[in-house]
Amino acid sequence: MSKVRETVNLRKRTMKNGGQSLYLDWFFHGKREREFLGLYLGKDKVQNATTMRLAQQLKAKKMEELIAIEAGIAVKKFEATSISFRDYALEVASRYKVKNTVRSFTSAAKRIPNKIMLASVDRACLSKIIRDAWGECSQNAQNSNGAFLKLAMRQAFKEGLVPQLPDFSGVVPSPKPGNKVFLTLDEIKQFMAVEPPVDKCGASAARRWFMIKDAFLFGCFTGLRYSDIYKAKWGDIQDGILITEQMKTKEEVRIPLSQNALQFIPQRNENVRDEDRIFDAIPGRSCHADIKLAKLVELSGIKKHITFHCSRHTCATLMLSYGADLYTVSKILGHTNVKTTQIYTKVLDEGKRKAVELVPKI
Structure with missing residues (x-):
């Protein structure tokens, strides 16, 4: 088991734009494997710290899987029991290019309780997050912030971090049409x-x-x-x-x-x-x-x-x-x-x- 822990490494690859792409590599059963995480480091030190925490969580998860395989225990290919929903949502927010969008999504992600793991987010959990974080806000605020949380979960499913996407229909309230002011x-x-x-x-x-x-x-x-x-x-x-x-x-x-x-x-x-x-x-x-x-x-x-x-x-x-x-x-x-x-x-x-x-x- 200790041998497995020593062979899983978190590495960086420098890209043409000067940023760094994070990936894991390991040597297991006589074969070297590599997995790019879709995570990147840039100039923002605060965001880099969040990205590195998420990468370390993914590294720990990979080590757990390899240890389980070594012990003959069947493991699910998709699982995110050790990844914080808050950290993952912050990482998703950082991928956008428009500053106002990053600021808005980051603000929403920070309202997610840190103890909630990505794998535990189901319909009831997402509903509770929205209710606790924005229950006293306007219907439109609940809609826009809740929509981002759903987007983060869809992204987690696309990246293979969760086995299936829960049914979130109706969890996020519909936007309330505003008063459109215009000139005749x-x-x-x-x-x-x-x-x-x-x-x-x-x-x-x-x-x-x-x-x-x-x-x-x-x-x-x-x-x-x-x-x-x-x-x-x-x-x-x-x-x-x-x-x-x-x-x-x-x-x-x-x-x-x-x-x-x-x-x-x-x-x-x-x-x-x-x-x-x-x-x-x-x-x-x-x-x-x-x-x-x-x-x-x-x-x-x-x-x-x-x-x-x-x-x-x-x-x-x-x-x-x-x-x-x-x-x-x-x-x-x-x-x-x-x-x-x-x-x-x-x-x-x-x-x-x-x-x-x-x-x-x-």
């Missing part, structure tokens, strides 16, 4: 007429004010998220179509630019390259742009709480209200499921209901 066409015209407060600004600050205004209006006619407007480059526009990979979903969208959208794109001079950003004066984070946007909305006289994301809602409701079909709108918005787009039809239906109820009863 008349309100867009009202917003277009507003003059940014640039009297005492320098040229650079004034340019930022005007470009934030134009970027918001551009979003009203393209449906792009702020992150995608921010990174849009001149070279992304080909034959009047903006082609981009969405930051959130990593899906490619192709958006024909209408005359309404084109009028809000800055003038391109001869020194601008294809790799330069179109809206190069807007801040990197939407929350910073929202501060100036709120001032512009206030100056316009519009009595709504408008953020940059409302431009996306505005685009969807405008297209649907003027006759666009649901499937086409879903493709323009880059929704992976048309059910997401159906939320906007409910918003329009509510508006129609209020309209017909304005007629007095006779």
